[in-house]
Amino acid sequence: MNGRSVGFLTLEPRAHASRHWVWGAPLLAVALTLVVGAILFAALGKDPIAALVGFFITPLTSAYGLAELGVKAAPLAMIAVGLAVGFRANVWNIGAEGQLTMGAIMAGGFVLSVNHLSGFWILPLAVVFGALGGALWAAIPAWLKTHFNANEILTSLMLTYVAQLLLNWLVHGPWRDPAGFNFPESEVFSPSATLPILWEGTRLHLGVAIAVIAVLAIWVLLSKSFLGFQIKVMGLAPRAGAYAGFSLRKVVLTVLPLSGALAGMAGFFEVAGPIGQLQPAISPGYGFTAIIVAFLGRLHPVGILFAACFMALTYLGGESVQMFMGLPLAVTGLFQGMILFFLLGADVLIRFRIRIGAPRPGKAA
């Protein structure tokens, strides 16, 4: 019936998908990534245990490393919860990277225009501009979907490249710092537009705290609010939503800008925090990695918080083994890819079982 077959292997749907494995799958994926990672390190001629320790443990042994974990996990978590809201409603925003960039551009533009001023009002207003930039950028695919039924996966992804090229042009052209020796960078943000440091001696900034608050707020939204209920219903059974009188249009026009706003805020926190100015490269792909984080966290805010920390660790670990063991930075991408691969594989095997041999007669064809 629903059986799918490739050659002599057949995937048969299971009668019952185990509930425990819904949370077991991400843990299993992490474990498998470690095992394969060890094999990989051995193949590169490194001591696998030392390499794994270097990758996953060493970064956490210093105050600086722990703070860096927060600095990297914060944008991932904040973007991922926003995406998770959409994914639950079957709205597939793949362009968070672009919304992050657009948030940084909008907020950065505002900051640069008031960079000679100082005042407590600059920072909150800049955060609003960041959220607005991301939200407006995500509203484009939302509008295209509700009016032309355009697939938001394609439109949101394509707009990512538009945003990045726009940022590139701005920092190479109109917004380039005149005193910046022709480097493609804006002026450094004034102290009034820079996020305060929460932990002296590290880069842990206010944005990290705000990210945790945002995750908790989304948790409340999803589990307690009527909007969260509508989102769940629309994602699980759109026809039941229509029967209840919920509007798919409204849901799309809410969740896409919401996830865009969170990504846009994350974008501003990057430029107003660790970076301190606009540059051509403001994110090591947080917007895309957040998609993995959302799924690794099972689209649940608490799960996402843990998943964000783990994925942040892959960034830190990659840098660490690059510095101390001379391994290529591509190791980070490899680990992230493996995690996603094993997670998707585990998810398939939760719902299906593999049978060796041709499809059973009459059952699968």
Added chain:
Amino acid sequence: MAQDRTNPRLVLRGIVKRFPGVLANDHVDLEVYRGEIHALLGENGAGKSTLVKIIHGVLAADEGEILWEGEPVAPRNPAEARALGVGMVFQHFSLFDSLTVAENVQLAMDGARDLEVIAKRVRDVSAHYGLSIDPERHVHDLAVGERQRVEIVRCLMQNPRLLIMDEPTSVLTPQEAEDLFKVLRRLADEGVSVLYISHKLAEIRVLCHQATVLRAGKVVGTQDPRTCSSKDLARMMIGDDLAALERRAPKVSGAVRLKVDNLSMASDTPHGVDLRHVSLEVAAGEILGIAGVAGNGQNVLLSALSGEHHAARGESVRIEGKPVGHLGPRERRDLGLAVVPEERLGRGTVPELSLADNALLSSYGKGNLVTRGFVDHERSHGLAEHIITLFGVRAVGAKAAARSLSGGNLQKFIIGREILQNPTLLVASQPTWGVDAGAAAAIHRALLDLRDKGAGILVISQDLDELFAISDRIAVICAGRLSEARPAHEATLEQVGLMMGGLFDPPEPGGSVSGGPESRGMEVLS
């Protein structure tokens, strides 16, 4: 009569089939003779379909043996069953809409054959049995009854010795069913065995020579249905006597709850039937039944009434006198509407969510379930528990997922949820379809109670027995047109049956005289 009761054609001995958590067939024995029409009788979930799937090679039995003409066999797939001489006509047809009749038949033949030869054979076979099918026509042009004939002819082309029919009359009008019986009797006279699956006692009593009754996977008895009463068969099938439905005369107060005036609406699915110039009225304290073969515009009618689809004119649908054609489901519910859709999973409920969440699904406008944008989970949980106890829903509790309930229990939950909103107008589609007799009786009781409290009720159903049992007035929908409603006690089964075939003058908009039924409606009768 070509019955030969010495050597059975098909013998099942001790057939056992287990599914996770269910024993679908529990040591089933069955004998079917040459030239015999043998009924397999039982409620939904009694194990009838599982048993025929085993005979047809779709499923393999866990235990037991099958003897075919005295030889032990174990068909591993439908092709092997076909080779033995077993043909099956399914409840849901497996025809390609865009192909012609002859092409559909060609696809089912093992090994490609010349289309001309097949077309001629189709003509011969259909003429022989009086089935009247044109092999050149495209399937999408055919009415439901004609499609079934194509399925039957396709089976007969293989010269089967056992023909399995799965609930064949569920899609037919009473007249079409009578034609089908003639064909089956003729086949039996020629020595073909027929295994006839149904839960309609009346037709089994006029058609079948033997009836094997299944209950909860077990054979409870084999009877000659011609010599025992419907009541006896029902008792075997249900295991209990059903309390007769007690009815009081309607107390129609004259207030019009629902008025539909000349409503036309396009179907949102390709090949769907559009609604054409439909007018009706439901008064307070009455049940209006709408009969019709499935796929004649019932779906569009329900979504037009529920608010899932908006009408072109706001005034074409009025609830309590207010034009609501442009309003959504929420606003219509606020005016007193409650709706029970045909699909229970995925429309009436969200399968993955708990009963508490599903109680909220349509009740969110009532009882302070939502305050300032936040859901009061305690209240929705309490509401679900209330529905469960009040309507006798068998579920482990309000936290149970909707899909964990059986069809009948889920339907009781949905009906209960809608009734507890104290509607002044209830629209229900196929309220007891696929529901066991006990639950169906409880649902009918609940609908009549609601009517007696002064609500107006519209019931759309394919089940004529149901409509005659609970309706005060009956109208018929065919090809998207609705007949005039007439009092149920004046209408006969035969009249309604003819109307289901399209034989009625629809009330024309503006009072002009109608020119008779359109060709599409007539096709069904030809």
